[in-house]
Every structure is written in C-alpha cells, then in structure tokens.
Amino acid sequence: MRDLIERLYREHTLPPDKLRILLTQCDEEHLTLIRQKACEVSQKHFGNKIYIRGLIEIGNCCHNDCYYCGIRRSNSHIERYRLAKEDILACCEEGYNLGFRTFVMQGGEDNRLTDSRMIDIISTIRKTYPDVAITLSLGEKDTRTYQQFYEAGANRYLLRHETHNEQHYRLLHPSGMSLSNRLRCLNDLKQIGFQTGTGIMVGSPGQTVDHLIEDILFIESFRPQMIGIGPFLPHHETPFSDRPAGRLQQTLLLLSIFRLMHPQALIPSTTALATLLPEGRELGILSGANVVMPNLSPPQQRYKYALYDNKASMGAEAAEGLKLLDDRLKAIGYAIDKSRGDYFEETTI
Template identity: 40%
Template sequence: MIQLNEILSKNEFTKEEIIYLLSLEGPEKTALFEKSSAVKLATIGNKVYYRGLIELSNVCSKDCLYCGIRNSNENVHRYNITDEEVLEVSKFAWDNKYGSIALQSGELRSPAFTKRITNLLKKIKEMSNGELGVTISLGEQDEATYQEWFDAGAHRYLLRIEVSNPALYYKYHPGDHSYEERLECLRALKRIGYQTGTGVMVGLPFQTLDDLADDLLFMKDMDVHMVGMGPFVEHHDTPLYKYSNLLLPKEERFTLTLKMIAILRLMMPDINMVAATAMQAIDPLGREKAIKVGANILMPNITPGKYRDDYKLYENKPCTDDAAEDCKNCLEARVHIAGHEVGYGEWGDSKHFGK
C-alpha cells in the first residue's frame, strides 16, 4: 500500500505505473477510485453537465469492424432525421435548460452534408438566442469544413481515436481508414479553436493493458480538453463478433473502464469526461459509478423515439424506449444518487480548455 500511496500522490505516471494501476483489485482499487473522486471534486466540483444527444443519421460511409451501423451491415434500417425534428428536440433541450446539445451521426463527407450541418447549426443558435452550447461528433472532415461549422456555432468536437496503437487501429479499421488522417483531424480541430475531444474503447479483442496505458498517455500527449471512453460491447452483425471468445467478461471490461476514467482524472484533473451510455449497457448503475470515479458529463438521448433503436453501435443499448422527458427525470435521479448535482443552463466548458 505504501507504493500505491506514493503513486497516487502524483499526476505524472510512467507507463509501468499506469499498468500497475490498471491491475489493481480489492482495497487498492477502491483507494484509486477514492483518490480520483477527491481530485475531481477538488478540481472541477460536483456538477454534472448535460449534452442532449441527437443521433442525426445512421448512414455511414465507414466500415469499422466493431460498429453496428457500419456501411456493409445490410441488416440496419437506415434513417435521416429531418431538420424540423432536429430543431424540435433542440428546443426541448433549451427549454429544459440542458445547456448544450451534441449532434452525432455516421461519418459522411459531401458538400450537401456540410451545408446541411452548417444550416442546422445556425438555426439552432438562432432558435436558442445563442444560449444552447453545441458539441458535434461527425467524423473526419477537411479543415475547411471544420472551420465552417465552427464559424456557424459549434464549439466542441468529439473525434474518438478508439485505439491509439496504429497496428491495432488497422486491425479494427479496413483499408479506407488512415490513422494519420485521424490524428491530423484532431490537430486541425485544435488549431481552429474547438474544445477537442477524443476517446477509446476498453476491452477490445487483442487489446492489452499495455495498449490501454498507451491510450492514456496518448490523450495526455494530445492535450485534449474532453474524453469519452466506454467498454467495448460487441454487436452480432459485425466482423469483430467472431472474436467474442477472446473478450474479457463484460463486468471486467466495465471495471477496467472505471479504472481508465479514474487514472485519466489523476493525469488530467481539469478535463471533461463523459459517463458513457455503454457503461449502463453492462451495469444498470454504470453511469453513476463512472460519475463517482471521475466523469462529469452525461448525454441524455433526445433523439426522436422512432429512430433510437436504429442507431445501435453495439448491442443492449439502454434507454431506447424512453421519451426525452423520461430520460431527463431518470438521469437527474442518477446524478443525485451519485451525490452530484446537474449544472442546468450551463455549457460546462472544459476548464482545461479555459487555460
């Protein structure tokens, strides 16, 4: 325990120390979680901020081997939400003081898509008198597109790397992907001035603790402002499903994700971190547990109900039947159970970005 206390007193870790922390069990694991919770409360307080999630479309040009809406999956019922529906649920978020929304879709690159998002951003800002913060997660684009969306009102961008090891990246992503392009997109987002976020999946087949330690160091080195990490949950309509026998039990993937959140909170005390919905796909109290050990962002799903079940990146996605109002009440209760409060009407910008 002396060694652990020594390590937990720092915020700069060697790779070997991170692997050691990822391996903790029992009382030592509890000590890690208590330390990360204390650091979060001391650094950014006990507020949890909402990003009302709008899943615009499950049409995707990419073919990631782990994703349920991959281009080659013919069993997906494809959809596009209308602009009117987007504005309607955005108004719900504004009226209910969510502070921010998050626009997410499959990866598409075209002049028509760029223009549509630009127009939507302008309308959302106009509808909310500029009061509604906007995060977007719309994949790899050229820098001019990122700039256009930034100028139209988006100020945060989430682009997950999913895995920072290039060899593993290409194992999960077929030939039309470029690891270097992904990195360049993250650099472009930072150059433009976005609050820039990335993240990884935890518990993928072939992934090791060594890889996860590198993921944490990657995010530290990239100096990102926000992070979304979640446990890998397999989908039977994907090529990666055939490796399910190589996976850790879901409960272990869940616990490993909690450790990743806790360790990154120690390494980057003032960033924003999402309590991913995938946590709840494994544990009914998954998001509350993530908040307790270091997360401070929740993404209540405000996508119109008729579309929600079709945006299924993984199986057992929770809350697909909840109305937006139900989701709001449920999440507020979850936040209070975790001993926190909701930052209603606040953007909840990353303090790390503010520096």
C-alpha cells in the same frame, strides 16, 4: 500500489512502467482507493454537479466499415434513417425547454449529409439559441470543413482515436482508414479552436496493456478538453460479434486514471457503461466522470442508432427521463447541472 496511486494523485502523471503496474496489478482494494481519489479530484473542481448534454443522433448512415460498429456500411440488416433539419430543430427546442444548454449532434460519416446542409443546421441552432454550446461528433472531415463548422457556431468536437497503436488500428478498421488521418483531424480541431474530445474503447478486440499505455501517454500529450471512454460492446452484425465486452473494473480504473491525470477535463459516464450494467452510469461518476448525455433523439429512431447491441436509450438515459436521472444522481450524492459546463485550463491541485 497505494504509493503509485498517491503519486498519480499528487503529480497527475506516471512513467510507463508504473502505469503498467497500475493496469495489471490493481486489485479490488486499490481500485476502491483510486476511485475515491478520482472522486475527490472531481469534486474539488466541479463540486457534486454533473453536467448534462442533450444527445441528438442525427442519422445512422455511414460510408465507413469499421469492424466493431453496428452502423457500418456492410450491415444490410439495419433500418437506416436521417433526421431532417426540422426534426433536429424540434429536438433542440424540446431540449432547451427542458433546460439543456449543450446539444451534441452525433452521426455516421454520411456522404449525403453535405457540408452545406450541416453548416445550415449549425448556424440555425446558433442563431436560435445563442447561449448554448454546440458539440459535433461526425467523424473525419477535411480541415476546411472543420473550419466552416466552427465559423458556423459549433464549439466542441468529439472524435475518439480508439487506439494510438498502428497495428491495433488496422485490426479494428478497414484499409481505407488510417490512424494518421484520425490524428490529423484531432490536431486540426484543436488548432481551429474547438474544445476537442478524444478517447478509447476499453477491451476492444486485440487490445493489450501496451496499447492502453500508449493511449494514456497520447492523451496526456494531446491534452484534450474532453475524454470519452467506455467499454467495448459487440454488435451481432459485425466481425466482432462473438468477442466479449470490455470489463467493468478495467473501465472504471481507466476513468479514474484519466481523472487523476486530467483534473479539469470533461469526462462522460457513457451510455455504453450504462448498457454494460444498469448502475454503470453511477459507477462511472463514482470513478471521476462528470458528464452524462441523455438522449434527445426522436424515440422512434433511437433503437436504429445501434452502435452495439442493447444500447440503453430510455429511462434515465433519455432526455424525458431527467427526473429519474436526477433521483439516481441524488442517491449517490450528486445533482444535475444544466449549464454549458465549459472547460477551463487546468490549475495545480
């Protein structure tokens, strides 16, 4: 096992049979080792700096009905909301004054959020704050829409593929959605010029080691600039309400694997990880993550963006909690970096 970890550290890749061994036989001792190696690589490229992104959850209305998601169309017990343009701009103003230089606008696939409205919001933010990075996480769109978002001033786009296995994808999504379209979207985003992020839920219902190997190999070939992974967390108003959450150890192992395979990728320590365990954010950073996304959304709306139960959105997970976040990062030897933190092409370690 030690030889496999050293090989991954040196070569940034492993064949599928070796990945299987790593995923199935990594005990606590070797998990500690691979996390140390991942931190070593992360610190080589980024020092002890952790990039912060201001997360703005612009609405929880969605026409999709994904079986794992709390804001799915069929959830009739959720209080829906949409932020007005003025509300979004107020979030940006607050974030900019706090030092954020990246805004992440995230929302459901909302038919009432037309392309023209979104383009207007993006272009206004770009004109008002020309030095910031604008990241979108708004789901599947057609090629022309992505192009218009890019031309309006958006720089980055997050779209997790969730699983690269067709059968597993169908288990998690209704028939109107397809893996082929999700992959088409990701390819469009890269070709247009977005810094593109994808990723998976760890421990999602029906996920197997074979699926994880397929995901690792897909991400290796796709070479995203951002890799977002976090544990599956159930929501009580979904078909998967009784499924167990993804395991912490497996999530940390995969974070470390992705850091060793993609030394310069932007890898968040996710809100889901902080929700799974109070110190989850710190554990993610100590496994190779180098991004956190404090919540800039209006406090009275945050509980409504409930992708899963008990989502962490206050304290060190909130933009107004930057001092607390900074203190917690300092306690593990890291510090906030408020710059844009752009991705640069990888060089050999």
